[in-house]
Amino acid sequence: xxxxxxxxxxxxxxxxxxxxxxxxxxxxxxxxxxxxxxxxxxxxxxxxxxxxxxxxxxxxxxxxxxxxxxxxxxxxxxxxxxxxxxxxxxxxxxxxxxxxxxxxxxxxxxxxxxxxxxxxxxxxxxxxxxxxxxxxxxxxxxxxxxxxxxxxxxxxxxxxxxxxxxxxxxxxxxxxxxxxxxxxxxxxxxxxxxxxxxxxxxxxxxxxxxxxxxxxxxxxxxxxxxxxxxxxxxxxxxxxxxxxxxxxxxxxxx
Numbered sequence: 001x002x003x004x005x006x007x008x009x010x011x012x013x014x015x016x017x018x019x020x021x022x023x024x025x026x027x028x029x030x031x032x033x034x035x036x037x038x039x040x041x042x043x044x045x046x047x048x049x050x051x052x053x054x055x056x057x058x059x060x061x062x063x064x065x066x067x068x069x070x071x072x073x074x075x076x077x078x079x080x081x082x083x084x085x086x087x088x089x090x091x092x093x094x095x096x097x098x099x100x101x102x103x104x105x106x107x108x109x110x111x112x113x114x115x116x117x118x119x120x121x122x123x124x125x126x127x128x129x130x131x132x133x134x135x136x137x138x139x140x141x142x143x144x145x146x147x148x149x150x151x152x153x154x155x156x157x158x159x160x161x162x163x164x165x166x167x168x169x170x171x172x173x174x175x176x177x178x179x180x181x182x183x184x185x186x187x188x189x190x191x192x193x194x195x196x197x198x199x200x201x202x203x204x205x206x207x208x209x210x211x212x213x214x215x216x217x218x219x220x221x222x223x224x225x226x227x228x229x230x231x232x233x234x235x236x237x238x239x240x241x242x243x244x245x246x247x248x249x250x251x252x253x254x
Contacts, residue, residue: 040169040170041138041140041169041194041196042140043138043139043140043196044139044140044141045104045105045106045107045138045139045140046104046105046106046107046108046136046137046138046139047102047103047104047105047136047137047139047193047195048102048103048105048112048134048135048136048137049100049101049102049137049158049205050100050101050102050103050130050131050132050133051098051100051130051131052098052099052100052101052128052129052130052131053097053098053099053128053129053130054096054097054098054099054127054128055125055126055127055128055129058126058127058128060089060096062127063087063099063127063128066119066122066124066127067253070119070122073118074115074118074119074253074254075254077114077115077118078115078254079254080111081105081108081111081112081114081115082105082106082108082111083103083104083105083108083111083112083115083254084103084104084105084252084254085101085102085103085104085115085252085253085254086101086102086103086250086251086252086253087099087100087101087102087250087251087253088100088101088102088156088158088248088249088250088251089248089249089250089251090246090247090248090249091155091247091248091249092247099128100248101130102250103115104139105136107136109134109136112134112136113134116132116134133199135197135198135199136198137195137196137197137198137199137205138195138196138198139193139194139195139196140193140194141191141192141193142176142180142192142193142194143180143183143190143191143192144191145189145190145191145209145211153249153250153251154209154210154211154249154250154251154252155209155210155211155213155215155247155248155249155250156207156208156209156210156247156248156249156250157207157208157210157245157246157247157248158205158206158207158245158246158247158248159205159206159207159208159242159244159245160197160200160203160205160242160243160244160245161203161204161205161206161240161241161242161243162200162201162202162203162204162240162241162242162243163202163203163204163239163240164238164239164240164241167238167239167240168202169196169204171239172236172239172240174235175232175235175236175239176194178228178231178232178235179232179236180192182228182229182232186218186219187218188210188212188215188218188219189210189211189212190208190209190210190211190215191208191209191211192206192207192208192209193206193207193209194206194207195207204240206242209250
């Protein structure tokens with residue numbers, strides 16, 4: 001009887017281990033997603049994108065005149081508050097009425113508000129109307145182009161995206177790292193920023209900065225048509241869907 005009990009006990013242990021391993025295997029994918037939610041981007045700055053529209057009977061000349069007239073005051077304020085300010089104009093538009101004011105800060109909500117209040121006090125609303133809803137999107141530079149100097153306009157592509165259900169920055173990071181690794185072999189002056197969209201649940205903003213005019217040809221020849229590109233695009237689609245994508249000509253104001 002003792003021998004039979006021992007044998008039965010061993011059999012039960014084996015069955016228990018099998019059931020345990022099977023259960024772990026079944027939950028493996030969800031656990032990976034749960035664990036990935038603990039991985040956060042190491043954000044280094046904040047950025048706001050303010051949608052604006054020129055008033056009727058106003059033009060880009062009036063917009064330029066407004067900032068030129070008060071440039072020293074705005075420049076001093078921006079330097080004091082550590083603000084970087086750019087203006088983005090739609091790329092494919094000969095009759096521009098809409099534009100974006102992009103302001104990068106270092107979690108400096110008060111300094112940003114000082115700049116907005118300053119241009120409001122100078123009657124900026126006579127030239128254009130802007131949303132000026134401050135969201136302070138947390139940002140990180142995924143790829144920086146430090147050695148390329150370009151004082152003219154920069155082509156900027158802004159994609160507003162949302163993670164699919166069950167996905168997050170942690171799951172997305174694998175595809176991002178593969179993408180960045182591939183870019184090392186392409187001689188393209190190019191920067192990428194990632195913003196956590198504070199205005200949209202589970203949303204993010206992906207910004208591409210291209211510093212040469214023929215960037216599309218270079219990307220097409222060097223990367224877009226290769227096998228790795230297709231795999232990475234599939235991984236991107238699995239993680240997130242982009243709601244809109246727009247291209248601009250970006251000019252650094254301050």
